[in-house]
Amino acid sequence: MDKIVIEGGVELSGEVTISGAKNAALPIMAATLLAPGVHYLHHVPRLADIRTFRKVLGLMGVQFEEAGLDGPLVVDTSRLTGWMAPYEVVKTMRAAVLVLGPLVARARQATVSLPGGCAIGARPIDQHLKGLEALGVKITLNQGYVEAKARRLHGAEITLDVPTVTGTENLMMAATLAEGTTIIHNAALEPEVADLARFLTALGAKIEGIGTETITIHGVNALRPTAYHIMSDRIEAGTYLAAAAITGGRVTINNAPVAQMSAVLEKFHEAGVRFSATDHTIRVEPGDALTGVDVKTLPYPGFPTDMQAQFMALMTLAQGASVITETIFENRFMHVPELNRLGADISVSGNHAVVRGRRHLLGAPVMATDLRASASLVIAGLAAKNTTEIHRVYHLDRGYAHLVEKLTALGARIRRVPA
Ligand code: EPZ
Numbered sequence: 001m002d003k004i005v006i007e008g009g010v011e012l013s014g015e016v017t018i019s020g021a022k023n024a025a026l027p028i029m030a031a032t033l034l035a036p037g038v039h040y041l042h043h044v045p046r047l048a049d050i051r052t053f054r055k056v057l058g059l060m061g062v063q064f065e066e067a068g069l070d071g072p073l074v075v076d077t078s079r080l081t082g083w084m085a086p087y088e089v090v091k092t093m094r095a096a097v098l099v100l101g102p103l104v105a106r107a108r109q110a111t112v113s114l115p116g117g118c119a120i121g122a123r124p125i126d127q128h129l130k131g132l133e134a135l136g137v138k139i140t141l142n143q144g145y146v147e148a149k150a151r152r153l154h155g156a157e158i159t160l161d162v163p164t165v166t167g168t169e170n171l172m173m174a175a176t177l178a179e180g181t182t183i184i185h186n187a188a189l190e191p192e193v194a195d196l197a198r199f200l201t202a203l204g205a206k207i208e209g210i211g212t213e214t215i216t217i218h219g220v221n222a223l224r225p226t227a228y229h230i231m232s233d234r235i236e237a238g239t240y241l242a243a244a245a246i247t248g249g250r251v252t253i254n255n256a257p258v259a260q261m262s263a264v265l266e267k268f269h270e271a272g273v274r275f276s277a278t279d280h281t282i283r284v285e286p287g288d289a290l291t292g293v294d295v296k297t298l299p300y301p302g303f304p305t306d307m308q309a310q311f312m313a314l315m316t317l318a319q320g321a322s323v324i325t326e327t328i329f330e331n332r333f334m335h336v337p338e339l340n341r342l343g344a345d346i347s348v349s350g351n352h353a354v355v356r357g358r359r360h361l362l363g364a365p366v367m368a369t370d371l372r373a374s375a376s377l378v379i380a381g382l383a384a385k386n387t388t389e390i391h392r393v394y395h396l397d398r399g400y401a402h403l404v405e406k407l408t409a410l411g412a413r414i415r416r417v418p419a
Contacts, residue, residue, distance in 0.1 A: 001391070001392060001393075001394065001418075001419045002393050002394075002416050002417065002418055002419055003389050003390060003391045003392075003393060003416070003417060003418075003419040004378065004381075004389070004390040004393050004396070004404065004414060004415070004416050005387060005388070005389050005390075005414070005415050005416075005417060006363070006378065006381035006382060006384075006387070006388045006389075006390070006412065006413065006414045007363075007386070007387055007413035007414075008361070008363055008381055008382055008383055008384040008385055008386065008387075008388060008413075009247075009383070009384075009385055010247060010382070010411050010412055010413055011247050011248050011249045011250070011286070011411070012243060012244050012247045012249030012250075012251050012382070012407070012410040012411055012412060013249050013250045013251060013410060013411050014251060014252070014409060014410045014411060015251070015252040015253075015254055015409075016240050016251065016252075016253055016254065016406050016409070016410060017254045017255050018232045018233055018236050018237045018240070018253060018254065018255045018256050018257075019043070019045040019046070019232070019233055019236060019401040019402075020042075020043035020044050020045040020230040020231070020232065020233060021045070021191075021192055021195070021230060021231050021232060021233040021234065021235075021236075021257075022045055022047055022049055022050070022233060022398075022399050023095075023165070023190070023192040023233075023235075024191075024192040024195040024196065024230050024231050024233075025041070025044045025045060025050060025230050026049065026050070026053055026095045026098060027095075027098050027166070027169040027173070027192065027193075027196040028041060028195070028196055028199045028228065028230060029041065029044075029050070029053055029054075029057065029073075029075065030053075030057075030098040030099050030101075030102050030169075030173065031102055031173050031196060031199055031200055031203070032057075032062070032075045032077045032225070033057070033060070033062070033077050033080070033099065033102035033103060033106055034102045034105055034106055034173060034176060034177060034200070034203060034205075034223050035077065035203045035204075035222075035223035035224055035225045035226070036077055036078050036079075036080075036106075036225070037076070037077065037078055037224065037225030038074060038075070038076045038078070038225055039074070039075040039076075039077070039225045039226060039227070039228070040067075040072040040073075040074055040075075040226075040227035040228070041072055041073045041074075041075060041227075041228055041230060042071075042072045042073075042227070042228065042229040042230065043229050043230040043231075043232075044072075044073040044230060045233065045401045046401045046402070047397065047398060047399060047400070047401055048394065048397040048398045049093050049095065049398045049399065052089060052092060052093045052096075053093065053095070053096065055089060056085050056089050056090075056093075056096045056099065057075075057077075057099070059082055059084065059085075059086070059089075060080050060081065060082045060083060060084070060099070060103075061079050061080045061081030061082060062075060062076065062077050062080070063075075063076040064076070072227065077225070080106070080107055083099075083103045083107045083109050083110045083111065084110070084111040084112070085097070085099050085100075085110075085111070085112040085113060086113055087113035087116075087144060087145075089113075090112065090113035090114075090115050090116075091113070091115070091116055093398070094115035094116075094118055094123055095166060096112070096113075096115075097112055097115055097125055097128065097166060097170070098166055098169060098170060098173075099112060100112050100128060100132065100146065100148060100170050100174075101128075101132065101169070101170035101171060101172075101173035101174035102173045102174070103148070104132065104137050104148045104149075104150050104153065104174055105153055105173065105174045105175075105176065105177040105178070106177065108149065108150050108151065108152075109148060109149050109150070110146070110147075110148045111145050111146070111147050111148075112145065112146045112148070113144060113145050113146075114141070114144050114145065114146060116144075118370070119331070119334060119369055119370040119373075120329040120330075120331055120332045120334075120370050121329040121330045121331050121332065122330065125146075125166075125167070126161075127160050127161060127162060127164045127167040128164070128166070128167045128170045128171070129146065130158075131156075131158045131160070131167065131170070131171040131174075131184070132148060132170070132171065132174060134156035134157075134158050135150075135153045135154065135155070135156050135158075135171070135174055135175060135178055135182065136150055136151070136152070136153050136154045136156075136178070137149070137150040137153065137174070138150065152178075152179050153174060153175070153177060153178035153179065153219070154178055154179045154180055155175065155178050155179065155180030155181040155182040155217075155219055156178075156182055156183075157182070157183045157185070158171060158182065158183070158184050158185065159185040159186055160184065160185065160186040160187065160188075161186075162186070163186050163187060163188040163189065163213065163299045164188060165188040165190050165192065165193060167188070168184060168187045168188040168193050168215070169188075169193055169196050171184055172184065172187075172193075172196065172197060172200065172207070172215060172217060173196075173200065175217035175219060176200055176203070176205040176206075176207075176217055176219065176220065176223060177219055177220065177221075177222075177223065178217075178219040179219050180218075180219055181216060181217065181218050181219070182216070182217045182219070183214065183215070183216050183217075184214070184215045184216075184217075185213065185214055186213055187209075187212070187213050187214065187215045188299065188300070189211065189212070189213060189299065189300045189301065190299070190300040191211075191231060191234065191257065191260040191300065192231070193211075194210050194211040195230065195231045197210040197211075197215070198210065198228075199226070199228050200223075202226040202227075202228055203223040203224060203225070203226050204220060204222070204223045204224050205217065205220060205223060206218035206219075206220060231257055231260075232255050232256060232257045232280075233257075234256070234257045234260045234261050234264070234304075235304065235306045235307060235372070235399070236399075236400060236401075237253055237256035237257065237261060237282065238261060238264045238304075238307045238310060238311075239307075239310050239375050239379070239400070240253050240406075241253060241264070241268060241273070241275070241282060241284060242268075242307075242310045242311060242313060242314045242379050243378070243379050243382055243407070243410075243412075244284040244410075245268065245271075245273040245275075245284060245290070245314055246313065246314050246317060246379055246380070246382060246383040247382050247383055247412075248286045248287075249284065249286065249410070249411075250284065250285050250286060251283075251284045251410060252281060252282070252283050252284075253281065253282040253283075253284070254280065254281055255280055256277075256280055256281065256282050257280070258277045258278065258279060258280060258281070258282060259279070261277075262301060263298075263301055263302055263303045263304070264303065264304065264307055264311075265277060265282075267293060267295055267303060267311065268311075268314075270291070270293045271290050271291055271292070271293045271314065271315070271318060272287055272288060272289070272290050272291045272318075273287060273290065273314075274286070274287035289318075289319050290314065290315075290317065290318035290319065290357075291318055291319055291320055292315055292318040292319065292320035292321045292322035292355065292356075292357050293315075293318075293322055294322060294323045294324070294325075295308070295311055295322065295323075295324050295325070296324075296325040296327060297325065297326050297327050297328050298327060298328075299328070305326060305327075305328040305329060305332060306372050307372075308324060308326055308332060308372070309332070309335045309372040309373045309375065309376035310372065310375050310376050310379055311324070312324050312335065312336075312339065312346070312353065312355060312376060313335075313339060313376040313377070313379040313380040314379065315355040315357065316339055316342075316344035316345075316346065316355055316357065316358060316361060316380060317357060317358060317359075317360070317361065317383060318355075318357040319357050320357055321354060321355065321356050321357070322354075322355040322357070323352055323353070323354055323355075324352070324353045324354075324355060325351055325352050325353075326351045326353075327351065330351070332370075332372075332373075333348050333353055334369040334370060334373050335369065335372075335373035335376045335377065336348050336353055338366040338367060338368075338369070338373070338377055339366075339376065339377070339380055341364045341365075341366050342361040342362060342363065342364055342366065342377075342380050342381070342384050342388065343358060343360070343361045343362045343364075343384070344358060344361060344380070345357075345358055360383075360384070360385055361380055361383055361384035361385070362384055362385050362386060363381065363384045363385060363386035363387040363388040363389075364384075364388060364389075365388075365389040365391065366381075366388065366389070366390055366391070367390070367391045367392055368390055368391065368392045368393060368395040368396060369392075369395070370395055371395050371396070371398050371399045372399070373395070374390065374392070374393065374395040374396045375396065375399075375400065377390050378390060378396070378403070378407075378414075381414075382407070382412055382414075391419055393416065404416050
């Protein structure tokens, strides 16, 4: 296992380009199962989770080809030889449950491991299963696996108890080939759901209400392969914004989905971060001392839970206090004890974390616990005096393409070494 070593205190400067969105690429890769043939997916990020998902789809007979460094990911779903997502893979990446909807729609069957919990919470999929049963899928839970079987899926009207992102995605994908019309109420509004819906439309699906909480899908008999450009990663963009801000740097963030970042940009503005934003570019400049602001994570368009840890790192050096409330996951404060090891002053009570700004942080060895928590430790390490060592960096590899290279290009003194 590697570790990342950062000599903090460098003001970042220069330009960074945001990669494709992991949470759009994963459901879109799953959706290729719906349309037998060769798909060309552009702007797929080079991430561990993408590599893991390629393994899952590969087990089903899907073939891949990479057309050059910046070329598309070529996905050939002409022949399926299996329809199982095994525990060994799903336990490392719960997003693998996204094969459920497409497999029952195309192959009329699927055997997918229940994801089990993960570091940040129980992560149930009851809404996925409830919706699939409404579409005519017979679901059996057997020794930790979901066994799904269906003759022809039929349309249904489904109201989700929670606006689940992958739940909305699974049901939308399954409904594209169902007989009749499906309406999903209380659908997730995250931009990655809309990106998937646009991809499905490009395959020939008939979808109305994209980007709204009521999505209507008119089933069709078949879908055709396509080429598609995946949206940029708003969480990666927010992460670099926090890194630039905490170091008092002057950084241009290119290829950022600014229109989908309003809640995040508003909070950075309230905290006193100086930046300007156009359609796809955010320019950060050094400013005055930061001010502690309160943040509450909410489903989109609210402040995203996936930016909570990164924003908390920024607040550790703000003037005054900041109350950060996590409403989406039940255990998403594991970065707190690690940030406190760097000299932060954060106390947790239930789903609230109170951050009292300090004048500086001091480098120390810390441990990454989940994907976004590890990003918050990098952000804090960039500002902390002396050396910060971050262990278990495989968490970072799941969601950040070329992180060390991108930060090195911005002047950070950061390297990756065997632990
Ligand atoms: C997606 O996870 C993202 N992952 C997560 O990003 C993100 O944090 C999350 O949405 C919230 O925005 C992908 O898109 C691959 P949910 P997902 O289902 O779909 C409850 C990252 O860092 N729930 O919207 O699993 C659930 O317990 C990852 O990239 C049910 O109760 O999240 C949670 O409290 C982390 N029953 C809430 O809904 C269900 O059937 C939101 O979960 C499904 C979910």
